[in-house]
Amino acid sequence: MKFPTVKDATDYIQEYALTVGKSVRKSANSGGKRQRIICTSKDCTFFVHICKRQKKTNQNMYISSLKLLHLNCTSTANPTRKHIKSLPGFFAGATADRVPTRARADLQNLMDGDALSSYKYQ
Numbered sequence: 001m002k003f004p005t006v007k008d009a010t011d012y013i014q015e016y017a018l019t020v021g022k023s024v025r026k027s028a029n030s031g032g033k034r035q036r037i038i039c040t041s042k043d044c045t046f047f048v049h050i051c052k053r054q055k056k057t058n059q060n061m062y063i064s065s066l067k068l069l070h071l072n073c074t075s076t077a078n079p080t081r082k083h084i085k086s087l088p089g090f091f092a093g094a095t096a097d098r099v100p101t102r103a104r105a106d107l108q109n110l111m112d113g114d115a116l117s118s119y120k121y122q
Contacts, residue, residue, distance in 0.1 A: 002060040006035055009050045009061045013037045014080070022046070022070055023078035035061075041075035 003009035010026065017024040017039075024046070027036035039046040048066040053059060 002062050003050070004060060006050065006061055009063075010035065010037060013048050013050075015083075018077050018079055018083060020070070021077045022073065022075045024048075024075075039070060039073060039075050040078070041070070041073045044073040044075060045069060045071045046073070 001012075003012065013024055023040045024037050025040050027038050027047075030036045033052040035050040037048040037050065038044070045067055046069065048068075049064045050061050051064045052061055
């Protein structure tokens with residue numbers, strides 16, 4: 001697979017992780033032309049290496065190696081704001097009549113990219 005940017009590649013891998021109910025992050029030793037995406041669970045074996053092509057005419061990122069099996073994994077899905085906003089029920093929930101006013105305001109803030117309130121739901 002080819003990706004135009006590192007962000008596109010990491011977004012794709014995050015989407016994959018969410019579909020299998022897991023979450024991933026960039027490894028601390030990632031950077032520049034090489035990125036290592038790992039599972040958020042400490043003992044999990046999942047990883048994806050992303051590299052930039054060496055050719056000057058083709059600067060795409062590509063997956064150089066991977067291990068998609070989550071062994072000894074305690075990770076759970078941790079969707080980002082972008083993922084939550086793309087859920088089908090998100091906008092329906094934001095406009096529902098029975099949603100408390102504070103929750104509706106938080107949903108609107110999430111859509112607008114603002115910080116959520118400190119109100120604790122019970």
